[in-house]
Amino acid sequence: MSKLPFEQIKISTNGGRSGILNTRGGKVRTPFFLPVATRGAVKGLEPTRVAATGAQVLLSNTYHLHLQPGEKIIKKLGGLHAFSAWTGPILTDSGGFQVFSLAKVRKITEEGVYFKNFASGAEIFISPEKSMQIQLDLGADIIMAFDDLTGLDAASISRVPEAVERTHRWLERCVAEFTKRTKNLKEDQKPLLFGIVQGGLAKKLRTKSLEFVQSQPVAGVAIGGLAVGETRPEMYAMLKYLAPRYDPAKIRYLMGVGEPVDMRLAIEHGIDMFDCVLPTRNGRHGNVWVTGDKKLNLGSAAFAKDSGPIDKKCDCNTCKSGYSRAFLRHLFKSADPLAGSLASIHNLRYLARLCESYREGKL
Amino acid sequence: MSKLPFEQIKISTNGGRSGILNTRGGKVRTPFFLPVATRGAVKGLEPTRVAATGAQVLLSNTYHLHLQPGEKIIKKLGGLHAFSAWTGPILTDSGGFQVFSLAKVRKITEEGVYFKNFASGAEIFISPEKSMQIQLDLGADIIMAFDDLTGLDAASISRVPEAVERTHRWLERCVAEFTKRTKNLKEDQKPLLFGIVQGGLAKKLRTKSLEFVQSQPVAGVAIGGLAVGETRPEMYAMLKYLAPRYDPAKIRYLMGVGEPVDMRLAIEHGIDMFDCVLPTRNGRHGNVWVTGDKKLNLGSAAFAKDSGPIDKKCDCNTCKSGYSRAFLRHLFKSADPLAGSLASIHNLRYLARLCESYREGKL
Numbered sequence: 001m002s003k004l005p006f007e008q009i010k011i012s013t014n015g016g017r018s019g020i021l022n023t024r025g026g027k028v029r030t031p032f033f034l035p036v037a038t039r040g041a042v043k044g045l046e047p048t049r050v051a052a053t054g055a056q057v058l059l060s061n062t063y064h065l066h067l068q069p070g071e072k073i074i075k076k077l078g079g080l081h082a083f084s085a086w087t088g089p090i091l092t093d094s095g096g097f098q099v100f101s102l103a104k105v106r107k108i109t110e111e112g113v114y115f116k117n118f119a120s121g122a123e124i125f126i127s128p129e130k131s132m133q134i135q136l137d138l139g140a141d142i143i144m145a146f147d148d149l150t151g152l153d154a155a156s157i158s159r160v161p162e163a164v165e166r167t168h169r170w171l172e173r174c175v176a177e178f179t180k181r182t183k184n185l186k187e188d189q190k191p192l193l194f195g196i197v198q199g200g201l202a203k204k205l206r207t208k209s210l211e212f213v214q215s216q217p218v219a220g221v222a223i224g225g226l227a228v229g230e231t232r233p234e235m236y237a238m239l240k241y242l243a244p245r246y247d248p249a250k251i252r253y254l255m256g257v258g259e260p261v262d263m264r265l266a267i268e269h270g271i272d273m274f275d276c277v278l279p280t281r282n283g284r285h286g287n288v289w290v291t292g293d294k295k296l297n298l299g300s301a302a303f304a305k306d307s308g309p310i311d312k313k314c315d316c317n318t319c320k321s322g323y324s325r326a327f328l329r330h331l332f333k334s335a336d337p338l339a340g341s342l343a344s345i346h347n348l349r350y351l352a353r354l355c356e357s358y359r360e361g362k363l
Numbered sequence: 364m365s366k367l368p369f370e371q372i373k374i375s376t377n378g379g380r381s382g383i384l385n386t387r388g389g390k391v392r393t394p395f396f397l398p399v400a401t402r403g404a405v406k407g408l409e410p411t412r413v414a415a416t417g418a419q420v421l422l423s424n425t426y427h428l429h430l431q432p433g434e435k436i437i438k439k440l441g442g443l444h445a446f447s448a449w450t451g452p453i454l455t456d457s458g459g460f461q462v463f464s465l466a467k468v469r470k471i472t473e474e475g476v477y478f479k480n481f482a483s484g485a486e487i488f489i490s491p492e493k494s495m496q497i498q499l500d501l502g503a504d505i506i507m508a509f510d511d512l513t514g515l516d517a518a519s520i521s522r523v524p525e526a527v528e529r530t531h532r533w534l535e536r537c538v539a540e541f542t543k544r545t546k547n548l549k550e551d552q553k554p555l556l557f558g559i560v561q562g563g564l565a566k567k568l569r570t571k572s573l574e575f576v577q578s579q580p581v582a583g584v585a586i587g588g589l590a591v592g593e594t595r596p597e598m599y600a601m602l603k604y605l606a607p608r609y610d611p612a613k614i615r616y617l618m619g620v621g622e623p624v625d626m627r628l629a630i631e632h633g634i635d636m637f638d639c640v641l642p643t644r645n646g647r648h649g650n651v652w653v654t655g656d657k658k659l660n661l662g663s664a665a666f667a668k669d670s671g672p673i674d675k676k677c678d679c680n681t682c683k684s685g686y687s688r689a690f691l692r693h694l695f696k697s698a699d700p701l702a703g704s705l706a707s708i709h710n711l712r713y714l715a716r717l718c719e720s721y722r723e724g725k726l
Contacts, residue, residue, distance in 0.1 A: 039697045040690070044407070046701065048684070069667060069693050077670050077689055085685040304432060307440050321411070322448040326440055327403070330432050334402045337700035338409065 005192050005219035006030075006251040006272075015243045015270040018359045021251055023057075024189050025081070025089030025141035030251065031267045031358050033258065033351040034059040034091060034275035039068070040084040042280055042348075044341040047086040052317055053345055054352030057142070058086055059275045062134050063095040067117060067124065071137035079139025091142035091275075092135045094174075095126045096196065097256075100149040100228065103156075108148060110166070128173035136181050140191055144222065145174040147196040152230050160200040160225075167198045168212050175216055194220035194253060201234055203241055214247045221246065222253040223271070227262075236265055243269040260293040260354055267358050279347030284340035286332045289350045290314070298343060303329040316349030318342040368555050368582035369393075369614040369635075378606040378633035381722045384614050386420075387552050388444070388452030388504035393614065394630045394721050396621065396714040397422040397454060397638035402431070403447035405643055405711075407704035410449040415680055416708055417715030420505070421449055422638045425497050426458040430480060430487065434500035442502025454505035454638075455498045457537075458489045459559065460619075463512040463591065466519075471511060473529070491536035499544050503554055507585065508537040510559040515593050523563040523588075530561045531575050538579055557583035557616060564597055566604055577610045584609065585616040586634070590625075599628055606632040623656040623717055630721050642710030647703035649695045652713045653677070661706060666692040679712030681705040 004022070011017040021028040035042045035050055037058040042050050050058070060080060065071060077083050080090055098115065099106060105116040112127025126134075131146035147170060148163040150156045175193065182190045195213035199205030213221050223242065226235050239254070246252055251272045257263060258276020266274070282288070286298040290311040296303075298310070306325035310318060318328075323342055331339035367385070374380040384391040398405045398413055400421040405413050413421070423443060428434060440446050443453055461478065462469060468479040475490025489497075494509035510533060511526040513519045538556065545553045558576035562568030576584050586605065589598050602617070609615055614635045620626060621639020629637070645651070649661040653674040659666075661673070669688035673681060681691075686705055694702035 039693065039699065041694060041697075041699055041701050044700045044704070046684070046705075068696055069689070073668055073689065076668060077687065082685070083687070083690050083693075085690070305436055305439060321409070322445070324440065324446070326432070326436065327446050327448070330402065330446075331404060333431055334404075336402065336404055337407045337704070338404050341407070341700070341704075342409070 016268040023089040023141040028056045030272040031355045036277045053348040057089045063098040071134045075137040089141040092140035094131045094144040094146040096147035128170040129177045132177040142192045145171045145195045164198045192219040196222045196224040198225045220251040227256040239269045280344045283344035283347045298328045299332045316346045318346045379631040386452045386504040391419045393635040394718045399640045416711040420452045426461040434497045438500040452504040455503035457494045457507040457509040459510035491533040492540040495540040505555045508534045508558045527561045534558045555582035559585045559587040561588045583614040590619040602632045643707040646707035646710045661691045662695045679709045681709045
């Protein structure tokens with residue numbers, strides 16, 4: 001790369017930092033939050049509305065886009081940016097999360113993972129190589145390695161060590177495939193490849209995994225396998241444990257975390273980026289965050305006559321456009337999809353502002 | 364009124380015309396189409412998005428807003444404009460359409476109509492006086508008289524003459540109640556009251572009804588009881604029959620019509636305004652109009668690889684923002700509510716442009 005993928009600008013005493021991620025799709029200020037656009041769009045929101053919340057990068061889903069409409073169609077139509085009308089950078093997850101979330105309908109082998117498509121009955125196979133091909137066809141700016149993510153429940157936890165080893169072997173295969181497929185691209189036109197650290201709640205495994213991933217030619221280090229059912233103290237202990245062990249040259253991405261309180265602790269311990277369905281999924285159910293990381297449900301009868309905005313201190317489009325809590329409650333009662341869209345905008349802005357507060361000097 | 368409610372600017376040989384409707388909420392260029400915001404919002408669309416389609420006036424529903432959240436709450440919150448964040452004029456229907464559409468759960472008496480609220484089991488009573496009170500509490504700029512609308516099926520048609528007579532008696536009660544309740548308002552702060560012409564497909568009854576309504580102190584004449592199941596030739600015959608019989612000083616409103624082909628014929632025969640759920644309801648189901656009044660369904664597999672906009676000649680936000688037919692089809696397949704919102708925007712713009720073409724010289 002002509003530029004380093006990650007330029008650190010400021011670092012706090014406890015390891016929190018701000019900086020710039022250089023992607024082929026544009027510069028990204030860190031720390032930042034990625035809204036989830038599973039199938040290319042953030043549900044119910046035009047991309048211009050998402051961008052207006054301060055979002056810089058979207059996350060889309062390899063598995064779902066592979067199934068519908070298929071990466072070949074998206075490639076033919078000019079890639080995911082042209083297809084979805086999102087002009088900023090895009091990160092695609094690898095399909096690895098589906099290894100975990102679709103546990104009942106998949107079979108893991110060393111070669112890759114076989115999924116059963118409920119809708120069509122067809123068998124889908126995703127391997128490290130296949131995942132690279134799909135993500136490159138989609139045209140993502142940030143590509144995630146295909147990993148073997150396992151849960152922390154009693155039935156799964158014994159599989160953690162094996163999953164770590166497989167994740168490492170798969171990362172080597174991802175690097176090889178990615179390198180081969182991008183070798184003819186100019187340096188500044190190559191997407192970034194991120195590796196994923198696994199290891200559950202076992203410190204030794206996490207150290208081993210972090211060291212392995214950081215030894216690979218990847219621009220970013222993702223922390224996978226957290227926010228999958230462990231307690232908050234368990235997650236915090238691991239984030240604190242990992243904080244002094246990161247390579248400063250690589251960006252760090254905590255996958256699947258989107259509760260403000262968790263993001264604050266993570267940022268203060270060296271995490272640069274996050275994704276989560278919470279702001280939009282919660283929003284669609286009327287759950288919003290307000291100043292102080294408090295939660296409200298807009299469907300509540302308590303708001304029936306409340307003429308104020310969701311949060312007087314918020315500068316999101318929903319709070320600034322004159323929509324009262326009473327009107328939003330009415331829209332939720334009316335099952336109008338506008339309700340979820342307006343609440344999603346508010347929640348996305350809430351997380352974007354949280355990140356901005358760290359970029360602008362809270363560190 | 365200091366100004367005449369309706370100022371005729373141009374009139375064509377066959378009776379089509381353009382002009383200006385002066386409401387307390389602002390001037391409206393005619394002919395125009397009212398998007399339907401049943402519960403205060405056009406489903407899935409922010410009011411700024413609706414306004415950007417060229418829509419000037421919204422239609423909201425007295426019956427539904429009376430049930431939820433109730434006109435008293437809306438009044439307390441500053442009226443329907445403040446509540447819904449729509450800054451243009453608002454027309455409220457009277458509840459009369461529900462006399463027709465909720466035929467199975469209502470009982471008509473001379474005093475008014477009793478409805479059964481399925482959700483709560485409660486009995487709701489709407490009379491001409493009650494309808495005026497609700498619409499004035501809501502803060503509508505255009506208020507519709509409460510009418511007795513009946514269907515044209517075999518079971519209902521014998522009731523047409525009786526319904527016309529009752530509609531006339533109820534109009535007198537509406538005028539009296541409206542006059543009493545608005546007597547302390549300055550002339551330019553009074554809403555406009557429109558009467559409704561009934562009479563089914565019977566020319567004599569229609570003539571009688573039109574003459575009666577036009578004799579009343581109303582600003583507008585609405586044609587009700589069409590687009591309720593009759594054939595297209597039957598509707599057209601009635602519109603042509605009525606065309607030479609209108610009072611030029613009153614605006615004419617064809618209720619419930621929103622098919623482009625029907626709007627064209629109606630405009631060319633003297634109709635000034637329309638409302639209909641079609642553009643938004645159709646849009647939510649993927650049905651869109653394109654140049655030539657043709658219809659497409661965006662869910663069709665034929666569009667899976669179509670990189671073009673819905674309509675190359677359209678200037679709506681959806682067509683101008685880079686959303687391809689392929690992407691829209693994908694959003695419909697994904698059940699993303701954004702799909703319906705984007706298609707609704709397109710359809711609303713289609714009808715607004717149709718009206719603009721008549722304002723700008725097609726007459």
